[in-house]
Amino acid sequence: MKFNSSAFYIKIISGESWSIFTFSFLICIIFSQCTANLPIGDEDNGGLFLPEGFEALVVVDSLEGRARHLAVKDNGDIYVKLRFPDSVGGNAALRDTDNDGKADIIETFGDYLDKSSYGTAMRIHNNYLYFSSVTRIFRQKLTDKLVPDSEMELIVRDTQPPRQHDTKPIAFDKKGNLYTPFGAPSDACQVDDRVFMSPGMDPCPILEHRGGIWKFDANKKGQLQKDGEKFATGLRSVVALEWNDQADNLFTVVHGRDHMHNTWPEQFTVWEGAMLPSEVFLKLEEGSDAGWPYYYYDQMKEDYFLSPEYGGDGKKQGEKVNTLERPLVGFPGHFAPNDLLFYTGDQFPERYKNGAFMAFHGSTSRAPYPQAGYFVAFVPMENGTPSGSWEVFADGFAGVDTILNTSDAKHRPMGLAMGPDGSIYISDSVKGKIWRVMYKGDKEGFGKAQLAKMDERKKQAPNIKTPDEVKDIVATEADGFFPKEGNMAEGARLYNSHCALCHQKNGRGNDRFPPLNYSDWVIGDKEKLIDVILNGLEGEIMVRGKSYNNVMPKLDHLKNEEIALILTYIRQNFGNRSSGINPDEVAKVRKATAK
Template sequence: MNRLLNHNNGLNIAFVFKKRLLTYGVLFAITVSLFAGCTSKNDGLPPGDPDNAGLFLPGDFEAVAVVDSLKGRARHLTVNTNGDIYVKLRFPDDEGGNAALRDIDNDGKADIIKTFDDYIDRSSYGTEMRINKGYLYFSSVTRIYRQKLTDELVPDTELELILTDTQPPRQHDTKPIAFDKEGNLYTVFGAPSDACQVDDRSPLSPGMFPCPLLETRGGVWRFDADKKNQFQEDGQKFATGLRSVVGMDWNEQDNNLYAVVHGRDYLHSTWPNEFTAWEGAVLPSEVFVRLKEGDDAGWPYHYYDQIKDGYFLSPEYGGDGEKQGEDIDKLTDPVVAFPGHFAPNDILFYKGDQFPERYKNGAFIAFHGSTSSNPYPQSGYFVGFVPMENGVPTGPWEVFADGFAEQEIILNTSDATYRPMGLAEGPDGSLYVSDSKKGKIWRIMYKGDKDKFGEAQLAGMEKRKRTAPNIKTPVENEDMIVSEDDDLDKYKDENLGEGGKLYNIYCAICHQRNGLGNDRFPPLNNTEWVLGDRTRLINVVLKGLRGEIFVNEKSYTNVMPKLDRLTDEEIAGILTYIRQSFGNSASGITPEEVAGVRKANAAE
């Protein structure tokens, strides 16, 4: 009883006593049922929440919220053979970067929650949490650790350092983990760039050739899963051409590594003459790939177009949306090519028997959701499924779980209530899904007749794939949405001056057309950064901005690319528009002011 009184949820004696009574009652009912010879095929599964914890699911599936929120929010998660859940926290507290959850009365809800393991380089990226051969493996952006699991909820064994990445944390520095059958561990060294440009993410900046980042980044490396204190040079490069990978899994059926890959960003805002706003919103594809040793997935020289079904030359290397370039036949073809910016953050091959047979050996994929689909609805924010056999799709991809965002149209990323992040399979075949915004965790179960599962149960999800604004491919111009206020037209190009049009091209993809920003990029309304020091504001555009800043007391760390290739008149127009829009009413910026700051910078 004392252990229960000490856990983080602060359960009191009355609550625990009530839970125990309920448990005994359930056990008694089950015992009576057994003697009566009328056991249910759903014995052992807890009831789902009345509203499936907010989710849309195929017929006869149910969901229960294991926990409504975790203090440190959540990234990836894993489930032990006894049902204990281990979660990688997004914002670790002083007691550790991991959380352990236990359901003691089998009602599907976590009764004990404890944080543990204080370690180096904890960050909002997370990142991974896996169990392999009795060890709990987890990663930060620069390190991979493991601990031997015991009967205790929180492992009390030695914290072993398996791998250290000696480079400081940068963009795309996630460390997903997968294991093969030969004792190897696979992880990613992400590319700290969007497209290997001379000036990262800056309009019209060419790509470096050959891309020097590919020597040590932008790929998957293989290591000994049991060897401690390894560095990158102790491993072997396994595959390349991978800008950003957050989710990997080993498919035991065909004995291959699979990954879901984030495509590059900003096709329209960096190359507005070659790509329209609609093309920037739906391209390039987020690909699901099978990786064999020596494979190349194309980055940064090529991107995959799911509409034209092929690799195309990146604009940084002379592409215009039509040129395919050389040697594309040597690139790894996707297993599935999803629409752009869905942000696939985890993949799980289902091995259980609880779900209907069609799900066996198929791949569940958690789509975290876009931040750069503006001026069209943000996309993703659901869990998809690819039916497969021996590593080959047996049908088109499907929507398995939706409703996480709790919004019909997601204008800004910050509007989404939840964002699906991690996937894990429980010992009974239940599917667990974690959320990165509040730390909610769902357990999804099947309660129907598996032999009768078919098109009728899938019809609702198929309709969502065709019609839901966060899933369907938007119709060009028709599905554009830039604001939720009464005047939807005021941010459209045709109703703006030149400064506003340039803002929509170069700035709105991050700060949004209404200037309110999102979780990753700061707002431009009522902030000292916009309304204060004019020279500093001009330099943000000319020089870009890196490192942590605070806007209205909130921290932001994403890169602001420099836009020094724009003329003085263009920069002045953009800044004047910002200072006189979104509720701002400051004086304009003149081309002469921009020229003066540019000249002063050159003299430094």
């Protein structure tokens, strides 16, 4: 590296505006003393468990609006996509002015239409800040100000309103192209989405315009989906998407489908429903097919199998199984991969160079086993190919050892970004907390000994390990996963069997599915509630001031008596104190709404 010391000192003396971070970072590069210039980590690493030699500090404890993806500018400024933006904007900008690692300036910006709960992207590319709502991708030219005052440009927009699995993470190649998914508004392309034993549509009409990745011009304004090119297909829901410059390829970690046991109990056990399908790490070439909805990947059998909607039973593989994109890694089901980062910095030990970090947001549908995920994983890689097994890099976000309900988790890792000095930043979607992870140990001596404790967490932690089919059950017989025994009321048993997978055992819901406690949908009009159970509900709704956009499957295969018991249970539990519902009331609505 050539360094003109005269020019450097002239800039300082001439009074040009240099932040403390910029000055310290330059000194770090010039004199190779990056570790010495890193801020002090928190005594408890912000609650995180990390490999030996790593430290973490909390940059900000909470952001109003909570956090999705984030990006870090070359001067250390942090930009965050907010989950529930208020009227002053959908993004947050953070600055550390005294180099202690803590944000002491926080400003919100980016007031735009279609601000929805699942707006995802926040990336910096060619000195532009790119960010998204669920149906639009915007960009602003970065300036010397913390909050850019340049024009906000609309780059890509959808022509359809937000639906389930609509997220807009983005990635950029070296040729000026932008990649983003158009999620499939279905669980498995059933005739009736998520409904008990509903068959799949064949061919699946959704795949023409959804369930894949599209490529666009990263610099062209006002593009619609028709202006892009379909790059890959068979991808139900993608939130983690990134380009790997070393391999010069697009990569993703995919959300697998839900409800394999609940909708197909004759084909899949409760344990298989919790473990399958795999969340797969894929290298995507143009024309790649990841199999959805016809196939799913089984990480235990290390192969693709036919989905039950298309005749699968956990054994049948189908004729096209060998044409599908083979996963680089098959993670256990329902980990919920929400971001992907390839490490290109020099601060961490050499084994992390060009490897993949993945933020697992955490499951909602693992009952009667502990909910899983809620950690950051690492896959060592060389030239775009894994060079070892996946590892636990950061854990402890949930704050509890065994997560029974999604709402038990204090924090859920969401976004990943690398700072200019090689630190990694991790965002949380529950309270908007952000951590900065740094390495201060011996880089040359880093190896198995420093990873031993994290390897033990992979084997033992309830939120990470593969649960024992019998020993790790955290529900009782009365919870509805087994023949009825115990003292739990029949309504509770039916609720836990048919509803708790989404709304959770405690009725508080999660990021995807609304709470039942104190909800007008539950404690209000009886006929409206019965109609939802009998005929389902789709589209964006507001519950207790928050937006939800998923599918409530119809449960019309249940008897009137069973529906009455479930609805009475939810109207008189979770803090609710409304009158019960009887079978005659259900029968009346069933007759009135019958098609």
